[in-house]
Amino acid sequence: MSSSTTKAAATLAAFAATFSPFISASGEGASVLSASESNPIKLGWMQGFPVPDDKLIMQPESDFFSFPKMRWTVCHIRELMPTKEVSRGIGAPVPMTYALDSAIDEVKFKPLGSEKTMSWKDSLSANYTDGMLILHKGKIVYETYSGCLNDMGKHAAMSMTKSLTGLLAEILVVEGKLDPNAKVETIVPELKGSAFASATVRQVMDMTTSLKYSENYADPNADIWVYSKAASPLPKAKDYDGPNGYFEYLQTVKKDSISHGEAFGYKTVNSDTLGWIISKVTGKDMATLLSERIWLKMGAEQDGYMTVDAKGVPFAGGGLSAGLRDLGRIGLLMLNGGEINGQQLFPKKVVTNIQAGGDKKAFEKAGYKTLEGGSYRSMWWVMHNDHGAFAARGVHGQTIYVDPTAEMVIIRFSSFPSASNSKIDPTSLPAYQAVASYLMKK
Amino acid sequence: MSSSTTKAAATLAAFAATFSPFISASGEGASVLSASESNPIKLGWMQGFPVPDDKLIMQPESDFFSFPKMRWTVCHIRELMPTKEVSRGIGAPVPMTYALDSAIDEVKFKPLGSEKTMSWKDSLSANYTDGMLILHKGKIVYETYSGCLNDMGKHAAMSMTKSLTGLLAEILVVEGKLDPNAKVETIVPELKGSAFASATVRQVMDMTTSLKYSENYADPNADIWVYSKAASPLPKAKDYDGPNGYFEYLQTVKKDSISHGEAFGYKTVNSDTLGWIISKVTGKDMATLLSERIWLKMGAEQDGYMTVDAKGVPFAGGGLSAGLRDLGRIGLLMLNGGEINGQQLFPKKVVTNIQAGGDKKAFEKAGYKTLEGGSYRSMWWVMHNDHGAFAARGVHGQTIYVDPTAEMVIIRFSSFPSASNSKIDPTSLPAYQAVASYLMKK
Secondary structure (H helix, E strand, C coil): CCHHHHHHHHHHHHHHHHCCCCCCCCCCCCCCCCCCCCCHHHHCCCCCCCCCHHHCCCCCHHHHCCCCCHHHHCCCHHHCCCEEEECCCCCCCCCCCECCCHHHHHCEECCCCCCCCEEHHHHHHHCCEEEEEEEECCEEEEEEECCCCCCCCCEECCCHHHHHHHHHHHHHHHCCCCCCCCEHHHHCHHHCCCHHHHCEHHHHHCCCCCEECCCCCCCCCCHHHHHHHHHCCCCCCCCCCCCCCHHHHHCCCEECCCCCCCCCCCCHHHHHHHHHHHHHHHCCCHHHHHHHHHHCCCCCCCCEEEEECCCCCECCCCCEEECHHHHHHHHHHHHCCCEECCEECCCHHHHHHHHHCCCHHHHHHCCCCCCCCCEEECCEEECCCCCCCEEEEEHHHEEEEEECCCCEEEEEEECCCCCCHHHCHHHCHHHHHHHHHHHHHC | CCHHHHHHHHHHHHHHHHCCCCCCCCCCCCCCCCCCCCCHHHHCCCCCCCCCHHHCCCCCHHHHCCCCCHHHHCCCHHHCCCEEEECCCCCCCCCCCECCCHHHHHCEECCCCCCCCEEHHHHHHHCCEEEEEEEECCEEEEEEECCCCCCCCCEECCCHHHHHHHHHHHHHHHCCCCCCCCEHHHHCHHHCCCHHHHCEHHHHHCCCCCEECCCCCCCCCCHHHHHHHHHCCCCCCCCCCCCCCHHHHHCCCEECCCCCCCCCCCCHHHHHHHHHHHHHHHCCCHHHHHHHHHHCCCCCCCCEEEEECCCCCECCCCCEEECHHHHHHHHHHHHCCCEECCEECCCHHHHHHHHHCCCHHHHHHCCCCCCCCCEEECCEEECCCCCCCEEEEEHHHEEEEEECCCCEEEEEEECCCCCCHHHCHHHCHHHHHHHHHHHHHC
8 A cells, every 4th residue: 555545544534433424313223134135126125016015115204214125215216206307308328438347346445443354345235335336537447236226227316416516506606607705695585584694605515604403313303303394395284384395494594603604514404505596596496407507418328306395496405316327427527627528518627626625624623523634615525635535425325436646436326224424434435545546556 | 171081070070079088177167378378487387496486386286287287287297296217228319300391380170160270380279289299101290399398398198198008908918928808806816806806808908897986077976086095196194094006996996787898988997907917917017117118119218207106006097207209209109010210119910909999889888979980999099080090198188199091190298278188179180180181192
């Protein structure tokens, strides 16, 4: 291992220990079924005519997103709730090129906090991987599907959706259509009276807003539960008098005591607010804009889709489902400064802005105690390691991991029993570094 | 007009007068807004961030499927309820070829029961047309979009879904995988005790089952309302103790006093039962089978999708949404005996079986008083006119109209205020015949 790789690994160790975006209660310690034991095809979910009662996966969310059912659900979100298409258009897709290297399976790494080495291949089941794609110098060097996913299927991107929302915002900023220093209330007057009113667009993009808002799923009085009820696409109960939909909920979020801009706080409502800002500026909903700016132009082979609330507003904070190779195309766009298939979809500055990272001091203050030097920028996680890596991340192990130094992109879809990426990172982040090192030596 | 065309027109007049499949209460006389006045874009449905309350289209169905909101809804079904993809796969579509002829706009015809002529172009708005595609000798000669639809959009096919269910069944029959003479209970044992048990597969396919089942929407106690509740994908109320889903509902349908096979009765539950039969025989749900047998192989440019019940069962009687040109590909398959793009997707006998029609006597008995010689076969409407025309039809004006003599296929998506096709046929069926005559003379 080179000294730069060692340093990167040390940074990652610290990163992983404290990196716990969007922890959900679902699946926490609920099961010890392995990836193979919990394979949704093998467990027979939703099979048969009729499906036996004990094999049904249905509303409500507490059922369909519980482990191990969740291992089926992540590929079938649209069958459980309304969704809006992210259209690829009607032309021919641009096929990706292949240079498969099966030796990657044998690449060895040490999981964080462990002395025993693990092979890349074994990391896939350790992480309950549903789909894994590795791109090197623009070509697919590794691709595999498991669980509920195949190459014609789509998988929930979860909070990676945030990074696409952030990407669209950063594109608008670089194009001069969105002023990052503008106060949110000047763009979304409906948010006057909420915490967001006095924040700048940049503070929303980097999640340094000061919000009295708890995503502590263990607390039954946490704001996240009111938010979830508001966001549900199901018709509200007759006696329900709370907010209906993302936009109404966001207006109720109050400011915390500290100032905006001081501390990073990973809160999904920032992404929903950013989605609203983007829609106000462009006159398009998030699914339509994501189609027009990215999906229609990147040679995508599948449509994506986004979940919507009861009023049809796409979930900018986590609603996307897409195919594995199409997220690979997103990864290539990020690696190659907005270029794909010989076309520049957005200015290179968009990516350099993101890759430069956010306010490390604000990030540090947020309480990620052992993290040294990470940051969050335009809804991307920036490693600040010597490979210049940055990532989109979603609960249960979703990632787009971009390593510019190794010219490598890794896309993972997975359905890890725990929502917390901090539990998946030990067998993931060092594995990515090991593959990067392997590819750089080729 | 040739004598054969005159005779065809006379048959059509009788046909239209009594041809009222699947009448729904929605929109009946609810409005006199014209097509232009009720244009959903112009009315501003679901526009704005947030959408103003009086422009929202939401659950329940009584709201979203009321006229004029329905003119938006027919292109946005998936945004209101869960759906299952009918995948086109991930390859390149096979583009259709064009030989556009704008003179078709000026083709004149006499609406049934009227002495004044109308132009083809004027018939489009008279019928609240959202999409119109005319194919002649395999090429697109006419194509237009209006209302909520464009060439990248999808539109509800409504009861045309039945014809695709019937097509799949007929394919299985011709392939020897489904015995049309088998009693339904031998294939779906769960239906023992229901009316369907003692019917043959063919009787279900041709809707000559004897069912105590009313689709009279004007009667609040009609079976259709119990069916609708059972079929709804929304979670059931806590005190609901009725059937949940298509399969449970079908088990409750009782036999009427007459024998199976005696009379035609247009009842959607036959299509749902046929879907169940097909799934039992193939081990695939309807959306998956429709993809595997048709969508994946016909060079489709868009995925389709089907609505599902709360247990994920696709709605075989009416759940499909699809693109206009993709239904054009279905029309070509029917015109050309199962062949498209040089590939034979199913045996020619499938089409000749359908085109030969069903039991005219049984059809006559059903009470279509002035209809002379029409029939229903494998869930297609067979005209028995001298052009050998047959059609898929859905409420509010959906059609795939195949005229083998004129080598013409017409696909129409529309959102006519009334569900009843009998009100749309006067300005449609003679128009189709006039265009057929025009094309034959070219």
